[in-house]
Amino acid sequence: MERRRLRETSIDLFAKLARVSWPFVLLVVLLGVVGYAALYSAAGGAPRPYAEPQAIRFAIGVLAMLVIAMVDIRFIARLAWPLYVVGIALLLLVAGFGHISNGARRWVVVAGVDLQPSELMKLLLILALAAWFRRASWERVGNPLFLVPPILATAVPAFLILREPNLGTAVITLSIGGAIFWAAGVRWWKFALVIALAAVIAPIAYAHLHGYQRQRILTFLHPSRDPLGTGYNIIQSKIALGAGGMWGQGYLHGTQGQLDFLPEKQTDFIFALFSEEFGLVGGLALIGLLALVILYTMAIGLACRHQFGRLVAVGVATNLFLYVFVNIAMVMGAIPVGGVPLPLISYGGSAMLAVMAGFGVLLSAHVHRDVEFPDAAGG
Amino acid sequence: MKRDHRRGLVFTRRALLLAGGQMGLLGLLAARLYQVQVVEGARYALLARHNSVSTRLLAPVRGRILDRAGTLLAGNKRNWRALLMLDQCPKPAATLAAFSVLVRLRPAETARLLAAVPHHPRFIPLLVRDFLSWREMATLAVHAPELPGILVDAGMTRFYPFGGEMAHVLGYVGPPTQAEVAKDRALALPGMVVGRSGVESYRDQALRGTAGSVHLEVDARGRVIRELDREPGRPGADVVLTLDAGLQQAAMATLGTRRSASAVLLDVTSGAVLAMASTPSFDPTLFESGVSLRQWKSWVEDVRSPLLNKATDGSYPPGSTFKPVVAMAALAAGVITAQTRFYCPGYLKLGNHKFYCWLHWGHGSVDLTSALTQSCDVFFYNVALRTGIDRIERMAHRFAIGASAGLDLGGVAQGFVATREWWQKKGHHWTPGDTVVQGIGQGFTLATPLGLATMIARMASGRMIRPYLAARVGARPVAPPPPPPMGLPERAFAAIRTGLFGVVNDSRGTAYAERLPLPGVAMAGKTGSAQVINASTGNRGMSFHTSKLPWKYRPQALFIAYAPVAAPRYALAVVVEHGNEGAQAAAPIAREIMLAALARDGVVQSEAASLPAPA
Numbered sequence: 001m002e003r004r005r006l007r008e009t010s011i012d013l014f015a016k017l018a019r020v021s022w023p024f025v026l027l028v029v030l031l032g033v034v035g036y037a038a039l040y041s042a043a044g045g046a047p048r049p050y051a052e053p054q055a056i057r058f059a060i061g062v063l064a065m066l067v068i069a070m071v072d073i074r075f076i077a078r079l080a081w082p083l084y085v086v087g088i089a090l091l092l093l094v095a096g097f098g099h100i101s102n103g104a105r106r107w108v109v110v111a112g113v114d115l116q117p118s119e120l121m122k123l124l125l126i127l128a129l130a131a132w133f134r135r136a137s138w139e140r141v142g143n144p145l146f147l148v149p150p151i152l153a154t155a156v157p158a159f160l161i162l163r164e165p166n167l168g169t170a171v172i173t174l175s176i177g178g179a180i181f182w183a184a185g186v187r188w189w190k191f192a193l194v195i196a197l198a199a200v201i202a203p204i205a206y207a208h209l210h211g212y213q214r215q216r217i218l219t220f221l222h223p224s225r226d227p228l229g230t231g232y233n234i235i236q237s238k239i240a241l242g243a244g245g246m247w248g249q250g251y252l253h254g255t256q257g258q259l260d261f262l263p264e265k266q267t268d269f270i271f272a273l274f275s276e277e278f279g280l281v282g283g284l285a286l287i288g289l290l291a292l293v294i295l296y297t298m299a300i301g302l303a304c305r306h307q308f309g310r311l312v313a314v315g316v317a318t319n320l321f322l323y324v325f326v327n328i329a330m331v332m333g334a335i336p337v338g339g340v341p342l343p344l345i346s347y348g349g350s351a352m353l354a355v356m357a358g359f360g361v362l363l364s365a366h367v368h369r370d371v372e373f374p375d376a377a378g379g
Numbered sequence: 380m381k382r383d384h385r386r387g388l389v390f391t392r393r394a395l396l397l398a399g400g401q402m403g404l405l406g407l408l409a410a411r412l413y414q415v416q417v418v419e420g421a422r423y424a425l426l427a428r429h430n431s432v433s434t435r436l437l438a439p440v441r442g443r444i445l446d447r448a449g450t451l452l453a454g455n456k457r458n459w460r461a462l463l464m465l466d467q468c469p470k471p472a473a474t475l476a477a478f479s480v481l482v483r484l485r486p487a488e489t490a491r492l493l494a495a496v497p498h499h500p501r502f503i504p505l506l507v508r509d510f511l512s513w514r515e516m517a518t519l520a521v522h523a524p525e526l527p528g529i530l531v532d533a534g535m536t537r538f539y540p541f542g543g544e545m546a547h548v549l550g551y552v553g554p555p556t557q558a559e560v561a562k563d564r565a566l567a568l569p570g571m572v573v574g575r576s577g578v579e580s581y582r583d584q585a586l587r588g589t590a591g592s593v594h595l596e597v598d599a600r601g602r603v604i605r606e607l608d609r610e611p612g613r614p615g616a617d618v619v620l621t622l623d624a625g626l627q628q629a630a631m632a633t634l635g636t637r638r639s640a641s642a643v644l645l646d647v648t649s650g651a652v653l654a655m656a657s658t659p660s661f662d663p664t665l666f667e668s669g670v671s672l673r674q675w676k677s678w679v680e681d682v683r684s685p686l687l688n689k690a691t692d693g694s695y696p697p698g699s700t701f702k703p704v705v706a707m708a709a710l711a712a713g714v715i716t717a718q719t720r721f722y723c724p725g726y727l728k729l730g731n732h733k734f735y736c737w738l739h740w741g742h743g744s745v746d747l748t749s750a751l752t753q754s755c756d757v758f759f760y761n762v763a764l765r766t767g768i769d770r771i772e773r774m775a776h777r778f779a780i781g782a783s784a785g786l787d788l789g790g791v792a793q794g795f796v797a798t799r800e801w802w803q804k805k806g807h808h809w810t811p812g813d814t815v816v817q818g819i820g821q822g823f824t825l826a827t828p829l830g831l832a833t834m835i836a837r838m839a840s841g842r843m844i845r846p847y848l849a850a851r852v853g854a855r856p857v858a859p860p861p862p863p864p865m866g867l868p869e870r871a872f873a874a875i876r877t878g879l880f881g882v883v884n885d886s887r888g889t890a891y892a893e894r895l896p897l898p899g900v901a902m903a904g905k906t907g908s909a910q911v912i913n914a915s916t917g918n919r920g921m922s923f924h925t926s927k928l929p930w931k932y933r934p935q936a937l938f939i940a941y942a943p944v945a946a947p948r949y950a951l952a953v954v955v956e957h958g959n960e961g962a963q964a965a966a967p968i969a970r971e972i973m974l975a976a977l978a979r980d981g982v983v984q985s986e987a988a989s990l991p992a993p994a
Contacts (some may be wrong), residue, residue, distance in 0.1 A: 138386045179397060185389045235594070235607055241412070242420040280416045284409055291405050298398040302391060310390055314397065321401040328408055332415050 019367045021300065027293050028065070028344070028359060032058045034286060035345040037251070038274045042266040042347070045252045050266045050347045057349055061356035068360025073368040076361055077308045081125075081132035084153065087124035090117035091160040101182065116350035118161045118169045121222055122176055123358045126315030128153055129177060133184035133306040134373070141185045150181070168340045172322045179318040180311050191308065234333040237269050240276040241283075248279030266347040271331045286345075290324045300366045306373055310367030316358045323351075435464075435595065436503055438568040439588030440535055442615030444549055444578055446624040447651075447850065453549050453579065461490070461519055461531050462569055463502035471496050475507070477525055482508060482515045484517035499567070506569035514755065537667055541624065543660030544631045547688035547787075548622065548652075548848070550577020551663035565590035572667060577688065578618060578848060588615035595651035605840025616853030619744045621651035629975035630656035633968050639683035639956040640965075641690040642972055643832035643846075647811035647947040650836065650844040650862055652786070653976065655829075682931060683956070687796030691791045694825040695935045695954055697780065698961065699754045699889075701820025702876050703838055705763055705828040706925040708749055708774035710871035714765040715876035720746045723757035727815065734760050734815050751878025752888045754906060756819050763812055763818025771817055772796045777865065779833040780826045785845040787857070794830045797823035821909060828952045832937050836950035838879070839903070839941035841865055841872050844950075879903040880944055890938065893966040895974065902973055904940030911935065921966045934959040936964035942973050949976045 012274045035058070039050035047055075068076075075178030094117055133141070133149050140146055162170035182191065243249060254276035265273045275283035294317050301313025320343060327342045329335045341348055382426035391985055444453035454861070468474050475489050484492075484507070492507060499505050507529070511519070519531045537552050539545065552572035560566045566573065568590060574580035591612025595605070624642060634640045636659055644654040661678060678686050687693065709715045725741035726733045736742065736756040742749070763771065776782035781796035797817065799809040816822035826834075829846060836844040842862040849857050880903040882888040883895075889906040911932055936958030941950045949971050958964025 138389065182397065183390055183393050185386060185393070193608055238415060239417075241416045242422065244416055245420050246417055275412070275416060280413060280420075283412055283416065287405060287412070291402060294401060294405075295398060298394055300396055307386070307390070310394070314394055318397070318401070321405070325401075325404055325408060328412070331412055332408075334408075334411060 013070065017365050017368075020066070020069055020363055021296075021366050024293075024296050024300070024359075024363070024366075025062075025066075027289070027296060028356075029062065031289060031293065031344040032062070034274075034289070038270050038345055039266060039347055041252050041254070041277060042270065042273055052351075054347055057352055058344070058356075061352055064353075065356045065360040065363065068357060069363035069367055071364055072371070073306075073309060073361075073364045074371060074373055076127065077373070078132065080127035084124045084128035087121045088118065088157060088160070090115070091121060091157060092331070093117070095160060095163060118157075118164065118166055118173075119350040119354040120357075121157045121161065122169070122173055122319055123316075123354050123361070125154060125157055125173060126176060126180065126312060126319065126358070127361065129180045129184075130308050130311035130315060133180065133311055134306065134308075136184065138185055142187060144190075146183075147186065147190075150177070153177075153264050166339055168326060172319070172326065172340070175322055176315055176318050180315050182309075183311055183314040230337055233264065233269065235270040237331050238333055240269075240272040244276040244279045244283070246280050248275070248277050248282055251277050253277060267341055268327065268346065269331055269367060270346050271328050271342050274345070287324070287328065290320070290343075294321050294324075297362060302371075305363055306365075306367045306369075306371065308373070309369060312361055312365050316362050321357065323355075385400055398951060408827075413787070416825055417774045434880075435593050436565055436568050437591035437612055438534070438565070438570050439590055439612045440614040441537065441572065442582075442586040442588065442853075444582075444586075445617060445618045446622045446627075447620065447653075448623070451540055452545055452620065452622070452624065454538045454540070455535040458509060458514070458534045458536040458570070459516040459531065460509045460534045460569060461507040461511060461529055461687065462532050463496075463507050464494060464528045469736070470723075471528070473528055474528050474973070477506065477522075478519075478529060481518050481522055481526075481793055482511070484508070489798050491694065500564065503564070504569055505568045509534075510536075527892070536570070537664065539663050541628070543662055544628055544656075545622075545624075546577075546660045546663040547657040547690065548577050548620075548627075548655045549663065550579035550581075551575055551666040552579050553666045556842060574951045575666065576790075577788065578620065581787060582618045582849065582852060586615040586618060586895045589613045595668070595884045599679040601644040617849040617851075618849055618853075620651075620848050621646070621653065621850050621858075622655070623653045623979070625979060626654040626972070626976055627656060628711075630654040630972050631658060631660070633971040633975075634658040634953075636660075638958070640954060640958070641688075641693055641828045642951065642953045642968065643690045643828045644972060644976060645832050645836045645844065645950040647836045647840050647844065647941060647950045650833075650846045650859065650975065652848050653949070654972070655688075655690045655848075657687070657693075659683050661685045676987075683979065688880060689954070689956070690828045691786065693954065693956075694792050694794055694827055695937065695956075696822075696824055696909035696911075697794075697820040697826040697831060698833075698907035699756075699819055699960070700831055700905045700907035700933065700939045700952075701775075701780070701824060701826070702751060702754070702759050702818075703879065703905060704775050704778050704780060704834065705759055705766065705771055705818050705820075706751065706875050706878070707778070707838075707867065707871055708770045709716070709762045709766040709868055710747075711774065712766055712770050715747065715762055717747050717870065719730035720744050721750075721761045723755050725757070727757050727760040729812055729815060732812060733810070747874050748878040748881060749887070751875065751905070752881030752885050754882075754889045759818040760815045761818075761947055763814050768799055768809065768814045772798050775824075777987075778837055779830045780824070781830075784830055784833040785847075785848050785859075786829060787849055791829065792827050794826040795823060796825075805877050820907065828954045831954070832950050834945075835905070835939040835941055835952065837865060838872065838875060839947035839950055841867070841869065876903060879905055879941075882906065883940070889962045890966040893970040895942065895970065895977075897974075897977070900942065900977060901944040902940050902942035902970070903944050904938055904966065904969065906966060907937035907939075908934045908959065908961045909937065911957070929956050936961045938962075938965035938969045940966075940969050940973060942977065949973060951976075 012127060035054050036051050039054050042046060043050050043340060044239045045300055129150055136146065158170045158173045240254065242252065274286060297317035297320065298315055301310045304310045304313065323340060323343045326335065326340045330340065343351060387388045404834055443451060446452050453575035461478070463471065463474065472493060475484065475492060478484060479489065492505065495505060515900060519529065521528065523529070539549065553575045555566040555573045560934050565571065574586065579586065589612050593606060594608040630642045630644060634642060634656055638658060641657040642654065643652065645651065646653055665674060667797045722744050723736055723742040725739045726735045737754070742753055742755040745753070745755050745758050758950055772781065775796040780794045783793050802809045802813065813822060817824055833844055833846050841864060843865050844862045845859050847859055851857060880901065883890045883893060883904050885891065890904055895902050911934060934957070936951070936955040938961050939949045951973055953965040953969040955964040955968065
């Protein structure tokens with residue numbers, strides 16, 4: 001029986017390759033192509049300086065994704081916690097030695113490569129939480145004490161990222177943790193309690209903050225308060241979107257993007273550039289493509305027979321969703337956050353690497369969807 | 380298994396809820412995108428087309444130039460001007476016509492402006508008229524509604540409180556060229572200027588600063604509704620010079636306006652340039668608003684070259700002021716000692732050619748000290764022959780003659796010392812006679828006043844003085860480190876300094892008349908008179924009165940000096956073009972400037988009280 005055979009520890013490589021979800025890979029490659037086109041336009045119609053390096057990184061990313069997909073998911077689960085510790089160490093390294101760019105200490109050089117560990121940390125947190133919850137029964141999850149270690153495991157990286165400071169990624173990290181808690185079966189009322197507590201504590205904590213800390217929060221909530229801040233970006237971004245209209249100005253013909261009015265058009269504001277050139281139709285198509293990838297990820301989770309794979313899928317899907325939502329909402333001026341890229345479209349290595357690695361683990365979960373964990377409480 | 384089944388069910392339910400929620404939020408995002416891009420989009424598209432968000436670059440304020448005590452040497456003055464905002468001016472021609480009714484524009488001006496409109500960057504205003512009077516400014520402001528696109532604002536123009544007294548060293552500024560604008564777009568802003576000479580040019584990058592920008596929401600008529608965002612830019616850095624405004628004024632006053640002359644005063648302890656004067660001078664503010672053809676012609680046709688900074692760019696045969704360098708070359712090479720004597724019968728016969736001494740009946744038997752003091756030419760003819768041109772050339776370079784003195788100012792001349800090789804390259808054969816005339820700083824030798832001041836400062840201190848003009852740029856100190864010793868024998872320095880002391884203080888000295896009237900404070904120096912005609916032949920025996928020659932054929936008059944002798948503080952070089960005799964034309968000027976320097980920081984009193992008169 002085929003199912004029987006696949007429960008064996010070693011499955012041959014070709015069988016594994018055959019089980020890779022190739023439609024999913026196709027969707028990812030499609031996103032990569034859209035990213036190349038957008039970055040080609042961001043450079044004024046040239047492969048350099050953005051599109052070409054990004055394409056090389058993307059090719060490496062796809063390869064890495066497929067290699068990770070071949071790794072036994074049980075092995076990945078065993079590595080989850082050691083990797084988590086490495087991630088925390090990298091974040092501490094950033095806090096100690098990281099270099100500052102745009103006023104935040106986010107980058108660290110590892111083996112000659114500029115790395116943004118907070119991007120990687122989100123994936124490592126997903127793995128660690130999935131490993132923690134994978135054996136837990138419905139009753140076990142109901143025990144509040146059982147929830148203390150994963151809460152700490154979520155809070156520590158979130159706090160370190162917040163300190164960088166990178167409020168956007170910190171909130172995303174917390175949200176991913178919340179999503180996995182949710183999918184693992186933590187009770188409704190506990191979520192309600194935490195939200196209620198936060199609503200009560202926030203004003204009290206705010207009252208105890210220093211003046212400058214309050215100022216920072218106010219600036220974060222109302223960027224127009226900050227005369228040098230993101231207000232200009234948002235205005236130019238909105239003009240770009242408006243200029244795009246329904247059908248767009250045409251590829252390589254967006255005036256805002258091409259005339260350098262649009263700041264950071266190759267990174268955070270790539271969506272504005274894309275939508276100016278391809279209009280609402282193009283923007284919706286891109287959102288649709290991203291939504292399809294998110295849904296596909298969730299579907300892979302649902303098809304998985306072990307809890308580890310399911311939880312990883314929820315984590316990866318939520319991470320992707322938050323990237324997309326926060327970035328596009330920011331570009332439209334709906335929420336005032338910076339520093340969150342549009343995955344696989346924005347120029348930049350760390351986020352791309354982390355997302356592709358996440359897809360790799362997801363595909364591994366899919367390839368090994370029927371395996372049995374030796375210590376599993378059940379499939 | 381039931382429990383796990385329940386866990387699986389819970390997962391499925393919650394994962395679907397999560398996915399549903401996420402898709403719902405993405406749906407909201409899509410709806411919002413429709414709102415922004417299509418519903419409000421029309422308005423934003425209009426903003427994009429008419430660019431009603433007007434981005435204007437803000438010109439950075441140019442940095443000031445200050446003297447060592449903080450006295451303002453170059454600053455900025457308010458200047459009312461009318462600008463044309465291209466992004467708010469639908470019909471430039473109509474606006475300019477309306478403008479001309481109020482403030483008259485010549486047809487040529489209007490044509491020039493209209494020709495510039497199509498090429499001008501839209502977010503950079505076009506300058507219509509500068510230096511508006513208060514009345515014109517008020518008229519334009521009142522009629523603003525009839526002048527769409529015209530903006531009256533206060534710009535800055537360069538302002539030099541000392542006018543021509545500092546013009547050469549500070550330089551001047553002028554409007555940028557097309558090529559410069561292509562490199563730095565901010566230069567297209569009205570009122571932006573580029574340093575064209577002197578410190579203004581050499582420190583241009585620091586003085587310029589970086590442009591800021593302001594984003595304004597404007598209505599269809601170009602009226603500003605509100606300021607959206609402001610990036611202030613960075614004003615230019617202030618440059619603090621080593622110059623002393625008072626000494627500079629004293630030097631300029633002493634040189635006078637009728638001569639063609641220059642002077643450089645250095646601080647011997649550091650190399651700081653305290654005064655750098657060149658006369659006649661010019662009004663540096665004329666360049667910013669445009670120099671009239673008549674003015675330009677009068678400058679260019681003036682034989683005294685008022686635009687040239689003669690202190691750094693004037694090249695003169697140094698004449699006898701070169702003798703200390705020849706002496707040093709000979710002493711360092713060991714071909715003479717301080718005791719070596721030569722007999723001066725009034726000439727040196729070489730082959731069948733006689734090289735005359737300026738004193739036709741001769742100095743008799745002279746040693747180095749008395750040869751310097753009395754400026755005996757024959758002694759130095761002999762020394763030059765013994766030393767050879769190659770050693771002289773190398774030593775001259777070490778004393779900043781024919782080599783850079785290292786001043787922090789662009790385009791500074793270096794002077795020149797001939798070499799055998801150079802002369803052979805020109806197809807000639809170097810003869811001993813050529814070496815002879817180099818010995819008294821004639822022939823091919825050229826030096827700048829700055830080079831001569833550096834030379835005498837190095838002679839006085841024995842250190843590798845590097846003259847410098849800027850002490851600080853912004854908050855950053857830029858003065859060079861303390862000068863290292865030159866590594867030449869101290870005995871050689873002592874012998875030369877004794878000779879230079881005699882020039883001013885020995886009754887036989889060529890500048891004895893110019894000794895300082897201060898008890899205990901002495902000046903040492905060297906006179907020089909360099910022929911302009913027949914200079915290369917060294918025909919000093921020709922008996923004609925140079926003072927009767929036409930001005931431009933009279934010899935250059937030079938004097939270099941340092942004081943106080945006991946503890947050298949100031950080094951000075953004065954060159955009076957065609958002043959005839961160094962002793963008569965240049966030395967008295969040097970004395971006045973030196974007295975001003977000594978009086979200024981109280982050296983006179985303290986030195987007089989504590990030091991015995993040097994023997």
